[in-house]
Amino acid sequence: MATTAEAAIDHSADPIDRLIAAHRPGYGLARAFYSDPEIYRRDMERVFRRHWHCIAHESVIPNVNDFEVFRIDTEQVIVTRTADGSVHAMLNVCRHRGAEVCTKQKGNARVFVCPYHAWTYGNDGSLRAARLMPKDFKREEHGLKTLHVRVVEGLIFISFAEQPLDFSEVENLLHATCGQYGWAGARIAHRETYPVSANWKLAVENYVECYHCGPAHPEYSQTHALEQPLHMIEALNEAMEARTCALGIEVGSGNHWQTSREGREAIHAFRYALYDGVQSGSEDGKAVAPLMGRFTDFDGGVTSIHLGGTTFLVCYPDHGMIYRFIPKTADSCEMELIWLVDGKAEEGRDYDLAKLTWLWTVTTAEDKAIIEHTARGVQSHYFVPGPIAPMEQNELRYINWYLDEISRA
Incomplete structure (x- = not known):
């Protein structure tokens, strides 16, 4: 006898749509979502090319004509700062025969010259010269493909979409959160990329829930109360909120976690406490850098931000974290961690880099191992997803959001 869910499945539908229809509410995703190349391609089209992604903090290109190349799946994005100080993003694909026009990872350049036929582009993407082309050739029609860019509180966001999702709710909430921590005036203290042998969704699902924090992250759990159920903290x-208000600061929070059906980007910001006496995310719970933004003392709290499905931000009073999830193939991804400090802070004088990075370096190494254990396990033909626990409510929300996104062209 077929179940109600099975009876409702249209067996003439696309195989991926049938998998979505067969998903059991309140449970994890089926094996194919973590391994099927066709689902991965749909992920790229309907998640990564539809949503906004934080690609860096603008201090990565501090000077005029600075650039850096970022890679997501098969795409290469050149991020530049032009003569007027504005930030641009464009695809690293020559408009002639498709060669990479920028062959260095980072540097300083006013123009990019394609190594194949020497078509020359300005660092805003405009085509400056195309040697030996006919007189009726229109350079203005052959600039590099540019992407939509927003810079908010020092964070650079890009969108591959022709018509990007409305960003206003994101911008307002970032001003209310990262703005209070002074991120616009911050600078990058350290960056670290972790290659992970797993589908990108396994990495994101691991990040958004803290059900695993107690058994898997003893270092994190000594200082962060999020490892406890909400009613216990x-x-x-x-x-924490009383201390924050006493400092004259109102750090915003808000839940605009929504699908793209209405044309708006998803963002959710929430606050949670550190344990009593803990100032920051560090090995001993003590401060690791000078206070940032409007903070004149430690409030014993953390602000966490989930944005657009691939970007996650963590704000402490003395430093910040950008967590980027970067798909590479159907069964591999990268996690990039970016540590931020006050723009005037100097390594060796104001902070010790090893102490600043200790907690999230340890935690991310543990996460990498856990994610890869899971990636190997879900490859079993006998894997059947289990029910989502109450402490995994953010994962459940993420799964539902993801399924809605890939169900629509």
């Missing part, structure tokens, strides 16, 4: 959260 309500008093700590209330005390």
